[in-house]
Amino acid sequence: MQSYTIGQAARLLGVSPDTARRWADAGRVATHRDESGRRLIDGRDLAAFSIEVARSGPGEDEVPYTSARNAFPGIVTAVKLGDVAAQVEIQAGPHRLVSLLTREAVEELGLEVGMQATARVKSTSVHIDRA
Numbered sequence: 001m002q003s004y005t006i007g008q009a010a011r012l013l014g015v016s017p018d019t020a021r022r023w024a025d026a027g028r029v030a031t032h033r034d035e036s037g038r039r040l041i042d043g044r045d046l047a048a049f050s051i052e053v054a055r056s057g058p059g060e061d062e063v064p065y066t067s068a069r070n071a072f073p074g075i076v077t078a079v080k081l082g083d084v085a086a087q088v089e090i091q092a093g094p095h096r097l098v099s100l101l102t103r104e105a106v107e108e109l110g111l112e113v114g115m116q117a118t119a120r121v122k123s124t125s126v127h128i129d130r131a
Contacts, residue, residue: 003040028049086100099119
């Protein structure tokens, strides 16, 4: 069976090696040592743990990993819901950003006027991350 180092597991889980190490130290995922003393995680254990981590979602201080590099943290100033589509406005400093997305996405993110959110811009698309 394949085993993974803490660093490899961290990359697969999308967290820092320090976070993966803390999880292992806390017993959230089982580890064993190889002949050189490195801590390893069995593939089956890592697969099960990755599902657990995905279900719990990111913590409050964790930054989502994304390919969209232009991030505009701000405050939601308007949410207009249609039957299928929605429009969300964010004021990010001097910038007003407007995104058209599905109503379902707005509801899943729980976006409401007055909450913090981040608009991420990549090419011609604006992605909204709930803060």
